[in-house]
Amino acid sequence: MSELRQHAESVHAQFDDHLEVDLEEIEERLETLVSEYKVPPEEARRSLVSSYLSEAGLERDELAGGQTERVSVGSIDEDEQWVDVRVKVVELWEPRSDAIAQVGLLGDESGRIKFVSFATSELEALEEECVYELSNVVTDEYEGQYSIKLNRTTSITELDDDIEVGDDTVEQIGALVDIQRGSGLIKRCPTDDCTRVLQNGRCTEHGEVDGEFDLRIKGVLDDGTAVQEVIFDCEQTETLTDITLDRAKEMAKDALDTSVVIEEMKASTLGRYYQVTGPQFGRYLLVNEFERLGAMDTNDALVRARSI
Ligand SMILES: [Zn+2]
Known part of the structure; x- marks a missing residue:
């Protein structure tokens, strides 16, 4: 591999997660600096890194290759940080695209976090239940959810160790602003382990x-x-709405319609504030516990609506 190609690959690996840059473009820019402006290759690499840093709005120490710090997954609360983690692979999911090599859930004593690795990074595959030291991973944030991305600078070391993975209980305070379809009195498939909610x-x-x-x-x-x-399950819904499953069935039977249940539930819960606690499962928080905090202040709601 030529010296320029090598520099191009290292620059590409550093900015892969930050910018839309392809390897060929980087190599061309290095080529131009070296052959047309007679800049030494190492100097050319440094100057290109500086220009990409400002384009990405990053500081040099935020890039891979610097000293990264080991953090617990539960403490990750910032986007685009380069960190090391010591984790157990809790589960692997089916990737949705060919670009993704692996996707799943990692965990340590502090909690769980989603991870993604890309096919282009050509990393060794992680195995479920195994414990790894992952150095040089990048944090990512999407709609308040953090994940980590492995990249081609990530080093993977399997450890002969076990980790007691902590649960992922989160607490959230907010007004219940919507109740979605598939709520209220529903019917589930009775087939073993299916439990899907029936549609018609x-x-x-x-x-x-x-x-x-x-x-x-x-x-x-x-x-x-x-x-x-x-998501409030049956027990939590009964407590939240004061409507038991038996009562809900009676209501639906009397009205010959299950939608009376959800309408009554909406009337007593929408617009009220709750503090809920439970594990985060994908995009859902599964409520294990909740507390009523009162009704939404109409004035407050109006002010907020105007400010959007
Ligand atoms: Zn089914």
Whole structure:
């Protein structure tokens, strides 16, 4: 490999996660500096790095190659930080695209975090249940959720160690601003381990089935800066709405319509503030505990609506 190509690859690896730069373009720019402006290759590399740093709005010490600090996954609360983690692979998911080599959940004592590695990084594959030291990973944030991205500068060391992975309980305060479809009195597929919610008496997997009644609320909490989707299971929904599953079935039977249940539930919960606690599962917070904090201040809501 030529010296310029080598420099180009290192620059590309450093900015891969920050900018839309391709290897060829980097190599060309280096080429120009070296052959037309007679800049020594190392100097050319440094000057290109500086120009990409300002383009990406980054400081030099935020780039890979510098000294990175080991952090616990639960403490990650900033975007685009280069860090090291010592983690156990909790589960691997099916990647949705060929560009993704692996995607899944990593964990340490402090909690869990999603990770992604890309096919272009050509990294060794992580295995479920194994413990690794991952150096030079980048944090990422999407709608308030943090994840880490492995990249081609990431080093992976398997450790002969076990980690007791902590749970991922989060707490959220907000007004319940929406209750989504599929809430209230629902029917689930009775097939073993299926439990899908039926649509017009049909399971997407098992077709027409005799469903089993259940209660649930899929809602949206708004804390003024962000929204969080939350799910109240049967027990939590009963406590939240004061409507038991039996009562809900009676209501639906009397009205010959299940939608009376959700309408009554909406009337008593929408626009009220709650503090909810539970594990984060993908985009949903599964409510294990909640506290009522009162109704939304109408004035406050108007002020907020105007400021959007
Ligand atoms: Zn089913």
